[in-house]
Amino acid sequence: MKFVQIIDYKTERSDDMNQLMDKWVEQTKGKRTATHNIIGKDRSQANHYVEIVEFPSHEEAMKNSHLPETDRIFQEMVALCDGMPSFTDLDVVREEQLNAATARRFFHEVAVGGNLDTVDELFASDYRDHDTFKEEESTVGADVIRSDVTSWRDAFDFRFDLDRQVSEGDDVVTLWTWTGTHKGEFMGIAPTGQQCTMTGTTIFRFQDGKIQEGWWHMDAMGLMRQLGAIG
Structure with missing residues (x-):
């Protein structure tokens, strides 16, 4: 079953956050299990962002989270955020293209x-x-x-x-x-x-x-x- 993690955060440093995401993609090449990543910006609140990360399963997501590169990037991400990001874990029960x-x-x-x-x-x-x-x-x-x-x-x-x-x-x-x-x-x-x-x-x-x-x-x-x- 596919698994999706939603990360909700606020930051005034979006350019730095993008560079951080590029860094994570480069460092986890050949090791990460995430298959799809989308970041959306709130039209009514300029510093509010939502990131959606897709994995083949919850088990594969856990492998991804245990990568040392993921842990380091997360700590740097928190430092760029206005407060602690929130996480929502979802099992995908229906998907329609x-x-x-x-x-x-x-x-x-x-x-x-x-x-x-x-x-x-x-x-x-x-x-x-x-x-x-x-x-x-x-x-x-x-x-x-x-x-x-x-x-x-x-x-x-x-x-x-x-x-x-x-x-x-x-x-x-x-x-x-x-x-x-x-x-x-x-x-x-x-x-x-x-x-x-x-x-x-x-x-x-x-x-x-x-x-x-x-x-x-x-x-x-x-x-x-x-x-x-x-x-």
Whole structure:
């Protein structure tokens, strides 16, 4: 179970505190067990800060706290604070990456499920698409998704296995495996009945909760080879 520690403190020496955090990162390289660190500044109280540190588990957090470097940095941190920092220890009981969930909805509901009515809910009206399978460098508009999904569904019965997703900032990266049976004309190739597989990666950039831009990278040559279009 993931574990999160929240450190609440006040300081007038934020620059010194940042330098101290950089020092801790450098000194604990290869030894620390913390996986994610966020520091937020209170908009209504300029000297008030909240730090959130994520660990794979409470046990890993304890290993981190027992590092001699962590203890030394903590003492220096206290010296920079206005009073003693407070600590809150939390076991993570629910975690949801909302943008990642939206990306999964595209693959499951739109691409495989064929629910084109969902496109306007998931994609911005001025969505920009970049696809290595196409000659155009990019195309604009949510209708490109409707057109692409329709074309692929007309040509194949297929599914997506989402092998891995990584979310950072406004971007969601999905590594997928596509498996389809060739049932209709595809890029001038008559139906072959061939079952094909293809791996690829999709990067979606989100803005205001919707997919604003997408990049598609896939093994197009491998697919065409399986369809007998190239040797």
